[in-house]
């Protein structure tokens with residue numbers, strides 16, 4: 001089989017790339033090793049109920065008239081009409097540093113400014129200076145890593161405010177311990193605080209189905225349960241060998257599976273393992289009747305919290321670090337269809353190697369999962385009110401779950417700490433998009449797929 | 462294709478990319494990108510649509526020839542004369 005473009009990975013970056021290429025009538029094949037597409041943001045069935053694996057909220061909310069907003073640019077690039085998606089904006093979220101301060105924010109930045117002004121009198125001018133800086137700053141220009149924390153420390157001299165601003169942005173998009181690249185900070189600040197969050201009506205499955213429909217209507221092809229075993233570059237073309245032995249020849253390969261994961265397929269990392277620490281997380285789902293949502297959930301979408309003196313965004317000593325995390329209420333969006341059973345989701349940092357050691361004894365692994373689920377639940381309860389008694393179903397994904405289903409090294413959702421922003425891995429016809437290119441999250445990964453295709457593949461087809 | 466037909470083709474493509482584009486007051490001699498508030502990503506779509514619709518291969522170094530409606534006509538007329 002010979003074709004112009006092969007995409008490896010059916011996560012959101014690969015799906016967006018496939019829509020983009022097929023839209024112009026170019027033949028494209030996307031292969032995904034798992035039985036269903038979606039990657040990190042997929043779905044599964046338990047008790048005849050569809051559960052999303054990820055999806056707290058989609059960032060980069062934008063009104064239709066805001067033409068240059070990343071969300072609208074993305075939809076235009078994919079030729080997906082806004083009317084194909086029903087947008088449910090967040091009710092309101094908060095950054096809660098226990099015994100320190102709480103900052104509420106919404107899709108209206110004025111609220112955040114007012115909150116900062118109230119809680120940090122004197123800091124508002126510095127925040128406005130930050131906004132002016134961000135407006136002029138080109139986050140997409142190639143540049144070496146620059147510490148966002150050092151930058152904020154310098155302009156604010158207000159450690160608590162710095163940590164409170166960093167907490168949500170790190171949880172939703174930093175692959176670096178205790179810091180983030182200033183460019184990534186700028187992208188995430190805009191995505192979360194200036195633009196805001198929403199979720200599509202329905203589930204992530206409906207959203208992914210929409211992308212699949214576009215690919216199919218455009219004439220693109222998707223194969224699931226179809227992993228790639230190795231890839232190779234030749235003069236003027238590239239080949240991929242699938243797990244079933246089939247060999248595919250193509251002009252270009254776009255890999256979305258991670259940089260080292262791609263190197264492994266190329267078999268050119270000389271067996272050297274890169275031990276740069278990667279961050280991983282656990283995700284808990286607590287299902288409960290709508291009426292049982294505690295007081296702290298009312299009118300709220302997401303809580304980014306920290307309980308210690310200092311916010312530690314790093315690999316924990318123990319299997320999880322419940323001192324900080326994210327609590328999400330997927331029912332907390334304007335206009336979401338009301339359901340009898342709703343969810344509370346919690347996220348914490350996790351230590352992959354601890355889970356790996358536990359997994360050698362299955363009972364110990366299960367026991368620790370149970371313990372951590374309980375720990376997370378009681379942590380959430382102390383912040384939002386009791387709900388454990390009403391939980392009808394609970395589940396927890398560890399970094400190993402993520403590794404098993406997506407092949408991510410260490411189950412690290414945000415991939416390698418160092419990003420390859422131009423997607424160039426030193427080969428003329430094999431490029432990288434998605435997590436290790438560096439645009440993270442749902443909108444980020446989709447923009448990654450689209451922009452790498454635009455930059456390296458479409459103009460040359 | 463005549464010059465007029467080429468202009469219509471480009472306008473049709475732009476409308477397809479951005480159905481809210483304001484095409485009425487367009488100055489044919491002025492840069493399309495600024496007038497229509499297109500970014501470089503959108504601009505690539507014009508090239509790709511020309512390829513999809515008329516199998517035109519426009520090399521990257523020729524993209525500046527598509528800057529204005531008038532320059533599009535000058536550049537595309539010989540390429541589309543038999544279409």
Ligand SMILES: Cc1cc2nc3c(=O)[nH]c(=O)nc-3n(C[C@H](O)[C@H](O)[C@H](O)COP(=O)(O)OP(=O)(O)OC[C@H]3O[C@@H](n4cnc5c(N)ncnc54)[C@H](O)[C@@H]3O)c2cc1C
Nearest residue numbers: 009011012013033039040054056057227228434435441442
């Ligand atoms: C629990 C959780 C919650 C999240 N919540 C949010 C949220 O609320 N909002 C948000 O914006 N983002 C969220 N994210 C992050 C977001 O899901 C990711 O940033 C994004 O989906 C990454 O997409 P990707 O395409 O880059 O990578 P992936 O989704 O990892 O896609 C890569 C794909 O490649 C496949 N693959 C791997 N190896 C091979 C191979 N050899 N052959 C074929 N296929 C292969 C994998 O199976 C996978 O499907 C969350 C993630 C998780 C895990």
